[in-house]
Amino acid sequence: MTGVGTLLRSHLRRDRWMLLWWVAGTVLLYWSQAVGTRATYTTDAELAEAARALVDNPALVAMTGPARALDTIGGQVAWQAGAFGIIVLALMNMFLLGRHLQAEEESGRDELVRSAAVSRTAPIVAAALLVVAADVVTGVLVVVALVGYGLPVAGSVVLAVGLVGSALVLGAAALVAMQLTTSVRSAYGITGAVVAAAYVLRAVGDVGDGTLSWFSPIGWAQAMWPYSGDRWWPAVLFVPAVAGLTSLALVLLHRRDVGSGLWAARPGPATGRLGAWSLTWRLQRGSVLGWSLGTFLMGLAYGSLGDSVGEVVGDGELARDVLGVNGRDVVDGFHATSLAMIALLACGFSVSSALRLRGDEDGGHVELLLSTTLTRRTWWLAHVLVTAAGTAVAVVAGGLGLGVGFALTTGEGSAVGRLGLDATTHVPAAWALAGLALVLHGWLPRATVLAWAGVAGCTVVLFFGALLDLPSRVTHLSPFEALARVPAESWSAGPFAAVLAATLLLGAAGLVGTTRRDLG
Amino acid sequence: MTPVVDVASLHKSFGRVRALDGLDLQVGPGEVHGFLGPNGAGKSTTIRVLLGLLRHDAGTVRLFGEDPWRHAAALHRRLAYVPGDVSLWPTLSGGETIDLLGRLRGGLDPARRDALVERFELDPTKKGRTYSKGNRQKVALVAALAADVDLLVLDEPTSGLDPLMEAVFTDCVDELKEAGRSVLLSSHILAEVERLCGRVTIIRAGRTAESGTLAELRHLTRTAVSAETERAPEGLEGATGVHDLVVEGQRVRFQVDTDHLGSVLELLGRAGIRTLTSQPPTLEELFLRHYGDHVEDAS
Numbered sequence: 001m002t003g004v005g006t007l008l009r010s011h012l013r014r015d016r017w018m019l020l021w022w023v024a025g026t027v028l029l030y031w032s033q034a035v036g037t038r039a040t041y042t043t044d045a046e047l048a049e050a051a052r053a054l055v056d057n058p059a060l061v062a063m064t065g066p067a068r069a070l071d072t073i074g075g076q077v078a079w080q081a082g083a084f085g086i087i088v089l090a091l092m093n094m095f096l097l098g099r100h101l102q103a104e105e106e107s108g109r110d111e112l113v114r115s116a117a118v119s120r121t122a123p124i125v126a127a128a129l130l131v132v133a134a135d136v137v138t139g140v141l142v143v144v145a146l147v148g149y150g151l152p153v154a155g156s157v158v159l160a161v162g163l164v165g166s167a168l169v170l171g172a173a174a175l176v177a178m179q180l181t182t183s184v185r186s187a188y189g190i191t192g193a194v195v196a197a198a199y200v201l202r203a204v205g206d207v208g209d210g211t212l213s214w215f216s217p218i219g220w221a222q223a224m225w226p227y228s229g230d231r232w233w234p235a236v237l238f239v240p241a242v243a244g245l246t247s248l249a250l251v252l253l254h255r256r257d258v259g260s261g262l263w264a265a266r267p268g269p270a271t272g273r274l275g276a277w278s279l280t281w282r283l284q285r286g287s288v289l290g291w292s293l294g295t296f297l298m299g300l301a302y303g304s305l306g307d308s309v310g311e312v313v314g315d316g317e318l319a320r321d322v323l324g325v326n327g328r329d330v331v332d333g334f335h336a337t338s339l340a341m342i343a344l345l346a347c348g349f350s351v352s353s354a355l356r357l358r359g360d361e362d363g364g365h366v367e368l369l370l371s372t373t374l375t376r377r378t379w380w381l382a383h384v385l386v387t388a389a390g391t392a393v394a395v396v397a398g399g400l401g402l403g404v405g406f407a408l409t410t411g412e413g414s415a416v417g418r419l420g421l422d423a424t425t426h427v428p429a430a431w432a433l434a435g436l437a438l439v440l441h442g443w444l445p446r447a448t449v450l451a452w453a454g455v456a457g458c459t460v461v462l463f464f465g466a467l468l469d470l471p472s473r474v475t476h477l478s479p480f481e482a483l484a485r486v487p488a489e490s491w492s493a494g495p496f497a498a499v500l501a502a503t504l505l506l507g508a509a510g511l512v513g514t515t516r517r518d519l520g
Numbered sequence: 521m522t523p524v525v526d527v528a529s530l531h532k533s534f535g536r537v538r539a540l541d542g543l544d545l546q547v548g549p550g551e552v553h554g555f556l557g558p559n560g561a562g563k564s565t566t567i568r569v570l571l572g573l574l575r576h577d578a579g580t581v582r583l584f585g586e587d588p589w590r591h592a593a594a595l596h597r598r599l600a601y602v603p604g605d606v607s608l609w610p611t612l613s614g615g616e617t618i619d620l621l622g623r624l625r626g627g628l629d630p631a632r633r634d635a636l637v638e639r640f641e642l643d644p645t646k647k648g649r650t651y652s653k654g655n656r657q658k659v660a661l662v663a664a665l666a667a668d669v670d671l672l673v674l675d676e677p678t679s680g681l682d683p684l685m686e687a688v689f690t691d692c693v694d695e696l697k698e699a700g701r702s703v704l705l706s707s708h709i710l711a712e713v714e715r716l717c718g719r720v721t722i723i724r725a726g727r728t729a730e731s732g733t734l735a736e737l738r739h740l741t742r743t744a745v746s747a748e749t750e751r752a753p754e755g756l757e758g759a760t761g762v763h764d765l766v767v768e769g770q771r772v773r774f775q776v777d778t779d780h781l782g783s784v785l786e787l788l789g790r791a792g793i794r795t796l797t798s799q800p801p802t803l804e805e806l807f808l809r810h811y812g813d814h815v816e817d818a819s
């Protein structure tokens with residue numbers, strides 16, 4: 001274990017700002033739900049009234065979690081922030097581990113560290129300790145913030161323990177993913193898929209009979225019933241899950257060579273026929289496929305809820321706000337929200353794909369490519385075309401999944417084509433965020449991470465905009481709000497064209513910036 | 521004839537870092553030009569400006585007589601580049617990478633490519649991720665050498681190559697020279713520069729310190745002389761070109777600027793030379809003079 005202390009100290013120094021943002025963001029998420037709920041429903045009577053409308057609303061339950069004690073502020077906080085808090089913290093864990101383990105290994109810096117007096121397991125132990133420390137601190141601060149706000153201590157502790165336990169399970173899964181893959185990108189891909197699966201499993205479980213929720217660590221946290229029963233026993237599940245996954249990661253670590261994944265790379269062809277355009281497709285086809293599979297499965301899960309969505313929904317005002325139902329079919333409202341969520345998920349692809357331009361620079365590929373007759377414009381266009389097409393494919397795959405799930409449950413075969421087509425109307429939202437990434441790449445290449453802040457902002461607006469009663473001049477910045485909520489609303493050309501035009505403008509500005517600045 | 525590369529008083533800053541501060545560089549047609557300088561002197565930055573990847577702040581840059589920033593892609597038809605730090609695509613095989621770069625350069629001769637793959641003993645079926653440093657370098661070298669171009673821009677091309685492969689590389693450059701191609705070769709390996717380059721440019725802190733043929737540069741350096749004379753020599757103290765003089769009775773040791781070797785030997789001759797050894801400057805000394813922090817004024 002030599003070197004763990006030194007490594008941990010150096011991690012803390014390097015990450016202090018990053019940690020501050022993640023931890024503060026997570027704590028703020030919980031605290032703002034408490035404040036926001038109280039601001040929206042100023043009296044207990046109003047809250048009770050709203051709760052009646054929310055209870056047993058499958059669309060909201062699928063988005064957030066089982067609806068319990070919604071007539072209390074605590075219950076609202078646990079319901080609205082629970083699943084998202086876990087996802088945010090799980091992503092933090094993933095990035096911390098990726099940054100200190102795999103990215104180091106890829107760059108070869110890891111060899112430098114290993115050649116010093118450091119044991120084989122020291123890097124993994126130091127990174128794991130960092131994650132545990134960051135999670136525990138977050139949990140403690142969540143308790144402090146919520147108790148400080150005036151919520152019951154026991155419930156707050158239960159909520160925080162669920163948050164930390166669940167995030168650690170997903171972090172341990174990320175640790176395993178990092179032993180399986182050679183690139184940090186694929187490790188993030190696998191971990192992202194695990195987190196998404198955990199979210200969707202509990203969504204389907206929560207709306208259905210609850211069985212599937214027990215296959216998800218997010219489900220375990222929510223089964224602890226914070227502020228509405230405070231059950232401790234589901235927390236026991238975290239222990240074997242974390243221990244099991246961590247041991248698996250360690251076993252894999254000892255079986256593989258540093259710098260390589262578990263499977264040896266296979267030899268490739270001795271000659272090739274790649275050009276500028278086929279190159280970008282070749283490099284991205286795996287992630288187009290992966291993301292499309294992800295959106296398809298998410299759509300499938302939500303679609304499989306079928307008509308049950310419409311049967312139980314209340315007719316409360318808030319439910320109408322959230323679902324955007326104007327006397328039309330509640331199922332359509334649910335599908336419109338699902339398609340928007342699918343498009344939001346597809347931003348994971350569209351933004352990371354657009355930022356591969358930056359990756360080409362950081363990785364030194366641009367130097368090699370642009371020393372040939374390839375122009376900057378063609379290089380850029382080849383990337384952006386794959387981004388645009390891949391995004392469309394991922395969103396439509398989600399729509400088809402939704403249709404297939406719905407058709408399998410209800411027998412309405414025509415839903416597949418209909419929802420697949422409806423999905424196309426949500427594509428420009430995901431394109432717009434890629435456009436933001438492109439303009440950042442062109443003009444502020446050191447600040448391209450801000451594109452992810454755009455995605456985060458759209459997420460907040462989509463999930464909490466109505467619940468928190470955010471002002472419309474804020475929510476309308478999100479392309480997801482600007483577009484018509486197909487199929488709940490009929491498609492309208494105006495907003496569609498506006499979002500498309502904004503995207504093209506952003507993209508064009510990005511191209512201009514890219515052709516004018518230093519590259520590399 | 522227009523020079524292939526013509527850079528005059530080039531300036532380039534990255535924020536507050538001054539990478540290039542009045543750099544001059546000329547490479548004529550058919551010339552193998554050595555480009556030398558300590559780490560961080562600005563060699564790679566100059567090359568990136570020449571390739572049109574970076575935009576320069578001031579000065580003039582001409583590649584084949586044209587502006588590389590405005591006509592990058594068209595000019596690149598006539599050159600091939602090997603970066604100092606070759607990073608391949610992890611999932612592409614070496615062969616795929618070579619062919620990709622070849623096509624992007626406007627096509628490559630498969631026979632020549634195969635011959636080079638053979639000469640460099642490269643396994644083209646390995647994936648980019650699994651190549652060793654030297655083999656990554658070979659992939660980029662084969663791709664560049666297989667191209668039918670007028671100019672090769674090589675940024676430390678042999679870093680990581682074993683001595684056998686270095687010899688292969690040297691042969692390849694000789695062949696290019698015979699074929700009348702121009703080469704800009706940035707390198708830290710002095711033996712390689714001495715063996716291959718007709719002219720060299722030495723830069724320091726973003727500025728050209730010295731430029732010329734090796735013979736010309738040698739001329740600017742000092743020869744170490746030690747001698748035993750019949751009488752104590754007179755007039756050595758303070759003679760132009762004499763440095764680090766040590767007199768021990770009839771024995772003297774000193775350094776002399778190669779320019780003034782003749783006149784100083786005359787002085788020694790008057791004292792009656794008994795024994796005399798002189799050591800011409802090695803190339804290392806030549807460079808170290810420019811590399812070190814305590815450089816005395818060259819002029």
Ligand SMILES: Nc1ncnc2c1ncn2[C@@H]1O[C@H](COP(=O)(O)OP(=O)(O)OP(=O)(O)O)[C@@H](O)[C@H]1O
Binds near residue numbers: 538558566
């Ligand atoms: N993109 C950049 N941003 C900031 N500074 C840079 C950048 N690129 C180069 N520099 C700085 O410019 C200077 C020149 O660097 P350059 O890479 O050209 O040196 P070099 O002569 O190639 O050195 P070496 O022999 O180590 O390869 C260095 O001080 C370097 O830190």
Ligand SMILES: [Mg+2]
Binds near residue numbers: 563565604
């Ligand atoms: Mg360099």
